[in-house]
Amino acid sequence: MFDYYNLEPVLMWIHSTMCGLMPEWLAFTIEGIAVGIFIMVMYAVLAIILIYMERKVCAAFQCRIGPDRVGGRGGLLQVPADVIKILTKEIISLKNSDKFLYALAPFLVIMASILTFSCLPWNKGGEILHMNIGIFFVLAASSIGVLGILLAGWSSNSKYTLIGAVRSGAMIISYELSIGLSVLTMVILCGTMDIQEIVAYQENGWNIFKGHLPALMAFVIYLIAGNAEANRAPFDLAEAEQELTAGYHTEYSGMHFGFFYLAEYLNLFITAGIAVTLFLGGWMPLHIAGLEGFNTIMDYIPGVIWFVGKTFFVVFLLMWIRWTFPRLRIDQVLILEWKYLMPLSLLVLVIMTVMKVFGLVF
Amino acid sequence: MEIKKRTDIRSMKYEEFRNNDYLERMVKQLNDDGAGVIVGTADELINWGRSNSLWSLTFGTSCCAIEFMALGAARYDMARFGFEVTRNSPRQADMIMVLGTITHRMAPVLKRLYDQMAEPKYVVAVGGCTISGGPFRNSYHVVNGIDKIIPVDVFIPGCPPRPEAFYYGMMQLQRKIKVERFLGGVNRKEKKEDSK
Amino acid sequence: MNADNIILVKAEDLYNEASRLRYDAKQPMDYLRDIVGMDWGEEGLGALYYMECTATGTRMVLKAVTADRDNAFLPSVCNLWKTAKIKEREVFDFFGIRFTGNPDMRRLFLREDWKGYPLRKDYDMNSNPLNMENEENADVTEEYTLMPDGTIKGKENVVFGSEDFVVNIGPQHPSTHGVLRMRTSIDGENIRRIDPILGYIHRGIEKMNESLTYPQTLALTDRLDYLSAHHNRHALCMCIEQAAGIEISERAQYIRTIMDELQRIDSHLLFYSCLVMDMGGLTPFFYGFREREMILDIMEETTGGRLIQNYNVIGGVQADIHPDFQRKVKEFIKHLRSVIKDYHDIFTGNVIARQRLVGVGVLSREDAISLGATGGTGRASGWSNDVRKHHPYAMYDKVDFREITRTEGDSFARYMVRMDEIMESCHIIEQLIDNIPEGEFRVKTKAIIKLPEGNFSTSVESSRGEFGVMLESHGDKYPYRLHYRSTGLPLVDTMDTVCRGQKIADLIAIGGTLDFVIPDIDR
Known part of the structure; x- marks a missing residue:
């Protein structure tokens, strides 16, 4: 067993030391603020890394080089430059918009994204929000995002944004079904809704191997539906640059637009992160039965590296899809969900239940 | 300082x-x-x-727009400079690249787009038509230079300018921004x- | 002398005469090529109707004149040819001739509050200063009816009522391929009606032509449809050469044909790129541009220009081909044949692409002819309309090539026609490239070219349809009237027919497959 990198004792030690120095409520407050800042910083850093990755990956697919001038040969400072620019850009207020909702919408989107983000299991004991119905909370929190999109489209008082928002609403609410069902499939397999325990269940083998056929199908369904949830091509109908100029955030400028932009990339990361947690073993290292030496070496690699590595692999898969496929039409998106993915995921759920009951899973 | x-x-x-x-x-x-x-x-x-981080508004009216597309394509690849993010919404763009002739009917639209953009905003006039009316100077329906409508930061002459000329113009704009x-x-x- | 044969009809007989020709038993003139408005000064205002029989290829020209300049009326022929509706609007816009019976008599290119009619000879060029007021578009149009007692009655037609949810697509929109504006009435995601509003890039080229000498007029053709720069200029050069009786050398004919076909490949590659981009797939866009750059390199070596080449001149071509030209063209064709499979792999075979294109935006053959939708659009609907086959020019009667036609008439057929035409163009070039004869690339012409009196017209197959030049000369060194048949105007006109009942996303895809270039429409 490997507990080399378990964060829990460290964190407990910090907490008890602080409680010794000050009253417990103060310790909790300080810890809360520290964790909050940590989440924000992580969020921003990851967004920068993801945007840079997207630019380089798409450049590679398109026989281009991508950013290579700002900040050395690799163009490493390109995205920070964008961030500085967007921070100092004017935020336009519209004359005929619903001002309160218009200002609220980007915060709803980013809040949903951050809430989901804090549920990701980074390492053993390295989960920020830990609760025994963790995966349920993830599903609930991520649904707030669509509210922000709908409000953004409605309050901007523009026809393009309205069409984009309605498209997005119809699509995300539909695809939430498939996501929910495929997550439920894995909850049945693991027998728990606690994210850490779902990961712990995969100690002897990742769920995708344990649940073999139904798990694999659930994984594919999850990837498709998750891609749609994150509003990424080929499901980017809500933005649909070529049709609706910029979709629901057409009227947003400056940092308000920046929030939508950041949330898009972080949602991508979260989708991939949840997929890794549910199907690819979270922070569990890769073990191959029978190869003891190999397994021991794998154990020495910290869980956080495993988690981030696997997540970026899934992110890459999703980017690959994005830069290959043309966009679907709204009716095709809904047909895909209601006629194919939803019945299929129900079927997968049934199969998984039967297999679990009869012990046909590894 | x-x-x-x-x-x-x-x-x-x-x-x-x-x-x-x-x-x-x-x-x-x-x-x-x-x-x-x-x-x-x-x-x-x-x-x-x-x-x-100059994100341009895609505003192509005629020939120069095709050269702008060539600028974005693999050979010239403006992504290297970080210019590749073209926004279609004027709210999110930093500069408006006026690509092609501006006619009397288009002029109010151009002005309106410029007004819709968020500060800081820059204008690059590309091609002979936008600079002076170009070959269509004597026409009854062509604006003889967009500087009559909106303030222009950089002019890029040519009919249409080569992608290299676009780069030169963009670098000039960068230099200008650096002393703001x-x-x-x-x-x-x-x-x-x-x-x- | 190859002047057009023009049949003069009285204004009041125009409809009957046109109707007789349209439904003639032997050769029905079912394709109205163009309506050219004219201002003959003392004689009055009028229009020339260029028509063609699609079965036999016979062409005819009708001429109708009305003497009353202040209240000019002509009977509309939009019941006979659907394309007449928008063409008559164009004539009204430029000359102020109202057409009785046309349900839509709004201005087409100019602002609704524009004063005067610019292509009339007595138009004051300074009468319309730049107006920076935002333009309001009326939701009603005017229709004029000729009463039996000879009076004219006006009536208003509604374009968009109060129950319509009208979305403005354009003029600044990423997928309208320029500054086209479509007022689109939608019901949810479904399109109910499209009203294209043109003129955002109307540069008045036809008016400018009247004060330019013949060699000077050439410069403006490249800027019409910049993706068919060679074709446009080829048509005008041919027209002037034909009128002046200049024979050009065979070498020049070869070079022109090869350049035309290279241009066609260039344009179709761009079509592919833009269509894919409009449909949301960004990567294939770069593939199309990668090969397009190679063509531009080849052209640049010979002509000196990338997009606008100014290569054809009266009497031949501007400069001889570059010594490496033949070798590079052959290398390029070899390369193109090897990569075109990638194009099909990434896009044509893609399940999403097929879902988006097959069976979407069907244009029937009858509609295509009636609307005058030439080029790949018409051929995808089963209308064999290739000018290169039916009215051969340059070297096209000496080379062997296939006219690509399909019968489905949907977006996918339009797409495949253009993709197959790329290969056919390669085939044409391969037949010519090794056999370019020695000789003059340009025959000497006089410094000042004067054309004899008469009407002349030529047409070529440009990248997106039949491009026509209609020229009236009064024996001067300036043309009296030089009109271009726009390839894109009928295509934009088809949008309303094709898109009704489709989704917004289809509107973009259909616009991509129709492949129009706006500066060519607005001229």
Whole structure:
């Protein structure tokens, strides 16, 4: 067993030391603020890394080089430059918009994204929000995002944004079904809704191997539906640059637009992160039965590296899809969900239940 | 804080640029007004960010737009400079690249788009038609130069300009942005007689 | 002398005469090529109707004149040819001739509050200063009816009522391929009606032509449809050469044909790129541009220009081909044949692409002819309309090539026609490239070219349809009237027919497959 990198004792030690120095409520407050800042910083850093990755990956697919001038040969400072620019850009207020909702919408989107983000299991004991119905909370929190999109489209008082928002609403609410069902499939397999325990269940083998056929199908369904949830091509109908100029955030400028932009990339990361947690073993290292030496070496690699590595692999898969496929039409998106993915995921759920009951899973 | 006289661009020497006197005049004006060390340093950082992250509004009306597409394609790849993010919504764009003839019917639309953009905003006039009306100067329906409608930062001549010329124009715009001031007074709003 | 044969009809007989020709038993003139408005000064205002029989290829010209300049009326022929509706609007816009019976008599290119009619000879060029007021578009149009007692009655037709949810697509929109504006009435995601509003890039080229000498007029053709720059200029050069009786050398004919076909490949590659981009797939866009750059390199070596080449001149071509030209063209064709499979792999075979294109935006053959939708659009609907086959020019009667036609008439057929035409163009070039004869690339012409009196017209197959030049000369060194048949105007006109009942996303895809270039429409 490997507990080399378990964060829990460290964190407990910090907490008890602080409680010794000050009253417990103060310790909790300080810890809360520290964790909050940590989440924000992580969020921003990851967004920068993801945007840079997207630019380089798409450049590679398109026989281009991508950013290579700002900040050395690799163009490493390109995205920070964008961030500085967007921070100092004017935020336009519209004359005929619903001002309160218009200002609220980007915060709803980013809040949903951050809430989901804090549920990701980074390492053993390295989960920020830990609760025994963790995966349920993830599903609930991520649904707030669509509210922000709908409000953004409605309050901007523009026809393009309205069409984009309605498209997005119809699509995300539909695809939430498939996501929910495929997550439920894995909850049945693991027998728990606690994210850490779902990961712990995969100690002897990742769920995708344990649940073999139904798990694999659930994984594919999850990837498709998750891609749609994150509003990424080929499901980017809500933005649909070529049709609706910029979709629901057409009227947003400056940092308000920046929030939508950041949330898009972080949602991508979260989708991939949840997929890794549910199907690819979270922070569990890769073990191959029978190869003891190999397994021991794998154990020495910290869980956080495993988690981030696997997540970026899934992110890459999703980017690959994005830069290959043309966009679907709204009716095709809904047909895909209601006629194919939803019945299929129900079927997968049934199969998984039967297999679990009869012990046909590894 | 003394502002540097030279605004450097990677891989091109200062002397190889034209119109350096224009920028030197801007620098002189800035130095005359003066600024604190902290404000000046922050300004430099902001200007660095802004000049390296110019997202353009796709505003192609005719031939030059095709060359702009070629600029974005693999051979010329403007992504290298960070210009590749073209926004279709004027709210999110930093500069409007006017690609092609502006006619009387289009002129109010162009003005409106410019007004819709968020500050800081820059205008690049590309091609003979936008600069002066070009070959259509004598027509009854063509605006003889978009500087009659909106303030222009950089002119890129050509019919249509080659992608290399686009780059030169964009670098000039970057240089111009680098000698701006964000905190404490904006020096973009020059008087008419200076902006030749 | 190859002047057009023009049949003069009285204004009041125009409809009956046109109707007789349209439904003639032997050769029905079912394709109205163009309506050219004219201002003959003392004689009055009028229009020339260029028509063609699609079965036999016979062409005819009708001429109708009305003497009353202040209240000019002509009977509309929009019941006979659907394309007449928008063409008559164009004539009204430029000359102020109202057409009785046309349900839509709004201005087409100019602002609704524009004063005067610019292509009339007595138009004051300074009468309309730049107006920076935002333009309001009326939701009603005017229709004029000729009463039996000879009076004219006006009536208003509604374009968009109060129950319509009208979305403005354009003029600044990423997928309208320029500054086209479509007022689109939608019901949810479904399109109910499209009203294209043109003129955002109307540069008045036809008016400018009247004060330019013949060699000077050439310069403006490249800027019409910049993706068919060679074709446009080829048509005008041919027209002037034909009128002046200039024979050009065979070498020049070869070079022109090869350049035309290279241009066609260039344009179709761009079509592919833009269509894919409009449909949301960004990567294939770069593939199309990668090969397009190679063509531009080849052209640049010979002509000196990338997009606008100014290569054809009266009497031949501007410069001889570059010594490496033949070798590079052959290398390029070899390369193109090897990569075109990638194009099909990434896009044509893609399940999403097929879902988006097959069966969407069907245009029937009858509609295509009636609307005058030439080029790949018409051929995808089963209308064999290739000018290169039916009215051969340059070297096209000497080379062997296939006219690509399909019968489905949907977006996918339009797409495949253009993709197959790329290969056919390669085939044409391969037949010519090794056999370019020695000789003059340009025959000497006089410094000032004067054409004899008469009407002349030529047409070529440009990248997106039949491009026509209609020229009236009064024996001067300036043309009296030089009109271009726009390839894109009928295509934009088909949008309303094709898109009704489809989704917004289809509107973009259909617009991509129709492949129009706006500066060519607005001229």
